[in-house]
Amino acid sequence: MKVKVQLQHLKPYQPGKPIEEVKREYGLETVIKLASNENPYGCSEKAKKAIAEELGQLAIYPDGYARALREALAAHLNVKEEQLIFGNGSDEVVQIICRAFLEKGTNTVMAAPTFPQYRHNAVIEGAEIREVPLVNGHHDLEAMLAAIDEATRVVWICSPNNPTGTYVNETALRSFLARVPKHVLVVIDEAYYEYVQADDYPETVSFLNEYENIMILRTFSKAYGLAALRIGYGIAHENIIRSIEPAREPFNTSRLAQAAALAALSDQVFIRDCAERNKQGLEQFYRFCEEQQLAYYRSEGNFILIDFGFSGDEVFQYLLKRGIIVRSGCALGFPTAVRITVGSQQQNEAIIHALTEMLKERRGHRCKETS
Ligand SMILES: *Cc1c(COP(=O)(O)O)cnc(C)c1O
Numbered sequence: 001m002k003v004k005v006q007l008q009h010l011k012p013y014q015p016g017k018p019i020e021e022v023k024r025e026y027g028l029e030t031v032i033k034l035a036s037n038e039n040p041y042g043c044s045e046k047a048k049k050a051i052a053e054e055l056g057q058l059a060i061y062p063d064g065y066a067r068a069l070r071e072a073l074a075a076h077l078n079v080k081e082e083q084l085i086f087g088n089g090s091d092e093v094v095q096i097i098c099r100a101f102l103e104k105g106t107n108t109v110m111a112a113p114t115f116p117q118y119r120h121n122a123v124i125e126g127a128e129i130r131e132v133p134l135v136n137g138h139h140d141l142e143a144m145l146a147a148i149d150e151a152t153r154v155v156w157i158c159s160p161n162n163p164t165g166t167y168v169n170e171t172a173l174r175s176f177l178a179r180v181p182k183h184v185l186v187v188i189d190e191a192y193y194e195y196v197q198a199d200d201y202p203e204t205v206s207f208l209n210e211y212e213n214i215m216i217l218r219t220f221s222k223a224y225g226l227a228a229l230r231i232g233y234g235i236a237h238e239n240i241i242r243s244i245e246p247a248r249e250p251f252n253t254s255r256l257a258q259a260a261a262l263a264a265l266s267d268q269v270f271i272r273d274c275a276e277r278n279k280q281g282l283e284q285f286y287r288f289c290e291e292q293q294l295a296y297y298r299s300e301g302n303f304i305l306i307d308f309g310f311s312g313d314e315v316f317q318y319l320l321k322r323g324i325i326v327r328s329g330c331a332l333g334f335p336t337a338v339r340i341t342v343g344s345q346q347q348n349e350a351i352i353h354a355l356t357e358m359l360k361e362r363r364g365h366r367c368k369e370t371s
Pocket of ligand 1: 162227232
């Protein structure tokens with residue numbers, strides 16, 4: 001048997017280490033996981049209630065069109081219902097876009113490092129990958145424009161970018177979109193939209209009236225705290241949505257996910273509260289970085305990338321033994337950094353305490369070596 005050649009060099013996605021596994025391996029009772037940008041406050045109580053109410057319906061297939069959720073979300077976003085596509089997480093919308101647009105002989109342009117699923121799915125479809133290095137953690141939009149040619153089908157903009165937390169501001173995005181050729185789809189991945197605080201972050205949904213070649217991705221996995229249920233969505237011109245729909249599986253979002261997302265959407269107080277706490281959490285980390293003179297990017301997401309100046313794997317291991325799971329930058333294209341999800345105030349204090357100890361030990365060690 002023979003799988004596609006493209007698959008022979010692809011590694012399956014390496015997820016953050018699961019809590020249960022770390023507890024077992026290190027004999028720990030409490031473990032804090034700040035590795036996958038999950039919401040430390042869980043989800044809205046309304047979502048839990050909606051799931052409970054749905055339990056009598058488990059034998060029945062979900063609505064493949066997600067009508068109730070679609071109506072509510074369209075109203076929430078002020079777009080037409082035909083402008084939405086739902087996915088089993090926005091991950092699946094990425095996959096649908098790749099299935100629909102990419103094949104051998106085409107190419108796709110993205111930043112590097114960025115969210116790995118764009119590359120992964122594009123490779124499977126046999127497209128050429130054009131990666132444009134970030135500059136100071138930011139998308140290099142001019143270089144991305146220069147990488148576009150007649151065979152380019154999709155350009156990916158991750159804003160806020162995972163793993164740097166940086167964003168593309170309104171002026172830069174408008175200038176970019178005005179120059180992207182009309183045969184190219186620009187996907188703007190806004191998985192962290194609800195957390196963004198920057199005043200000049202673009203309201204891209206309003207761009208849909210001006211541009212027919214953009215698609216916005218959002219998700220219920222991050223601020224909405226429903227990562228386990230797997231539901232995200234794309235917003236675009238109805239012509240784009242109609243043309244990619246055949247690449248979507250008929251019942252790709254579950255009944256529980258649809259019901260929970262619908263209820264979660266109605267609880268914007270929860271979202272605002274999480275965003276506010278996240279902002280305060282980021283400040284905790286900024287203070288720590290300033291005190292310790294560590295390089296970092298200011299983040300518009302619920303995570304922060306901190307450069308320690310030595311192997312991110314080492315920092316990861318140090319924290320792991322103490323029951324804290326983060327993401328090593330080694331797997332993210334930043335070998336001397338770690339990406340930390342902003343947790344509750346208490347969780348942030350715990351990790352900052354451990355990191356302070358680590359730095360003290362290392363610095364003490366270095367002094368001894370040189371004396
Ligand atoms: C987490 C994340 C996603 C995927 O989220 P889903 O759980 O699949 O909805 C997409 N894009 C970025 C940048 C992310 O960080």
